[in-house]
Amino acid sequence: MMTAPKITFIGAGSTIFVKNILGDVFHREALKSAHVALMDIDETRLEESHIVVRKLMDSAGASGRITCHTNQKAALQDADFVVVAFQIGGYEPCTVTDFEVCKRHGLEQTIADTLGPGGIMRALRTIPHLWRICEDMMEVCPKATMLNYVNPMAMNTWAMYARYPHIKQVGLCHSVQGTAEELARDLNIDPASLRYRCAGINHMAFYLELERKIADGTYVNLYPELLAAYEAGRAPKPNIHGNERCQNIVRYEMFKKLGYFVTESSEHFAEYTPWFIKPGREDLIARYKVPLDEYPKRCVEQLANWHKELEEYKTAERIDIKPSREYASTIMNALWTGEPSVIYGNVRNEGLIDNLPQGSCVEVACLVDANGIQPTKVGTIPSHLAAMMQTNINVQTLLTEAILTENRDRVYHAAMMDPHTAAVLGIEEIYALVDDLIAAHGDWLPAWLRR
Template structure:
């Protein structure tokens, strides 16, 4: 088969390498063209060198191109994959730093909460530019696969305003299933059957079977509490499981910031998180992890290049959806996964316009969702709170309506549990001014925001958060990796 796949934000080096290697695990895809595009020429050069080394080492005829001219990369593309981070780590640091001044302690801050909402404001105008290019220069009927967060907001904007055939993709469901299989003593996740439904990062395992035997709430709770690692790392998720009756897909740290109950007071945060890894609730954990990963890659690039010389092993193909979806669409080999699409009746007790995450099957006819699912009422109520925030955030991002943006932030569950309306109004002004270069739709509102900030009487504080760690140096990372290798 010969067609073109474009990857926008290809400078996300590790993830792009994974997607590319997955594609090469499909025998029919070894003659495709993969067009890389990014705003960073430096990052493009690094990832192209790695992919070229993979192609050379395996003798595949696949063609790899790289350009900072996005439309050129999209010309004639049948599939477009986005993994962009608009504003990079600089803007992301403000997503964490500024809300902390108002008492809002986030672990990740890329989905909802104050950071995720502003992240969406930066991303959505760019996503709509992508969609315009796709409509104008990509292959007719091109499919847009969005991996970029905030997943629901970006996908919502691409479908409702971008008018492009879009599906949002995430790996939270797969990771949650792997945990459940492990605590239940399964030899492989393939022994586990499950239906997982909700919205991205708040998807719920509403039905579970292990080798055909139904797994109930009590058995699952007991299995998690008996696990020597997860019982400590996933305390919040286990508490939600006990109260809601179903397990959530998202990590302990991520889930903690979507709810109004666990991070509302600094002294409470320590009860529910675990500091063994960033993902379990550390303040600004993903920002630290992303910074360390980027620094490590820049320093250890020769090592990554050397690793790219290894043969591609189809047995090590990842569980990321993209290659499996393309394989099903192109070959007809059916793939079952969990996808982010417009609801339209898929989940009966969530709004029709919402972007939901739920099971579907892919074949030559496209992505075919399983409709008519009803999720537990408590799960629906929690999802609804986020959906309302997402809807306002998307509409604000498209219109540049600062009042609607502030209302979206005000209605966020964690923000509302921590901050007063006056604090929210000032915080949004401060974030808007700090990130103005990435928020062109709010250019008209920035002067007034600056003026309000100069006259504000709302008090803030210099706070690093309840569970902050410093970014580790390359030397510290090397020592840690050496110690782990020695222990194994």
């Protein structure tokens, strides 16, 4: 009989996320008896997660055990899989700081977790902690596979494989499979009928091919139908989560201009380019329905909803949830059983996309089986898409160099190269903004930045 894996969650106080991942895990036969090690520095949130996970396990008929840890190395001991999901500095104070300081300097943001000053500061806060996980993994579970869900995904993943190349890791997002479901919903078709090939960088990958299966079993290009639906006003449909602030206009307009649909949401994509958020251009905000300050608003709403959900979970006899779109359980099952699966992951570009920098972090289809996570070669992507991605890779390159070499100058350079920031602020203003952000974050950032 096959033994059961040990699955360690670092940042297990992110209870909603843990619930989604383990809801999937406990419904996979090969993973039902897994040892789940929950680790968080917040004992209250750790206990909340423990309550929810125990009820999830019992409801699914899973037979594994749960251990709770505030010590990271103890949680990682002999792990087979390490799931990482945390936000250093949280919503308060650090996310609020990223938004408020930038706003004082005249720079508006929507999400600020991937690029720009917000993404840069988040990377500087986060990467040292990811490195500590890698260090502990090298010591107590060197053969484990890390499934990293922490943003800014590209910079975090890049910094880890640059410093710890022997750690098996993949950066995971749900934008590829999530957007495919959204587009199927916009066109009133079954998501299972879709076939696609996607490639690029995290939060800026494009469906190079997007097709649907028709009655005779063949596949047809879905792009003409999608464009016609948008131009006729039938797409996009209202936000599935009821968030009226996020209307998805930016992505459809980019689709019209580029001929390919991008994977990440409109509210994200708007701040990765120089075109949608400009001082004194309220007409652009109105025309493209850009939701400024979306992430802080979302955080407040999610925290309120979670407190309500938690009380319901505490009194419920069972917790039954639908399968999520996250890849984690698929990867674990494939690695553990050898049953092959295909996922989209963020990995080092080693001959995968020819016209993006080798060594940069790219998002491509990966075969997963007993041999590990095996990225698939894409080749050359359309030049205009590569050019747009390169503007984002410039920031990622410089920030990764900054933290690997402890070079404060490269932090300024990364901010200078950000397309949105450069469209709004002058060079001296960018330097002043970075200085104020570093001062405001204080001890949340590495000490070398304050030398």
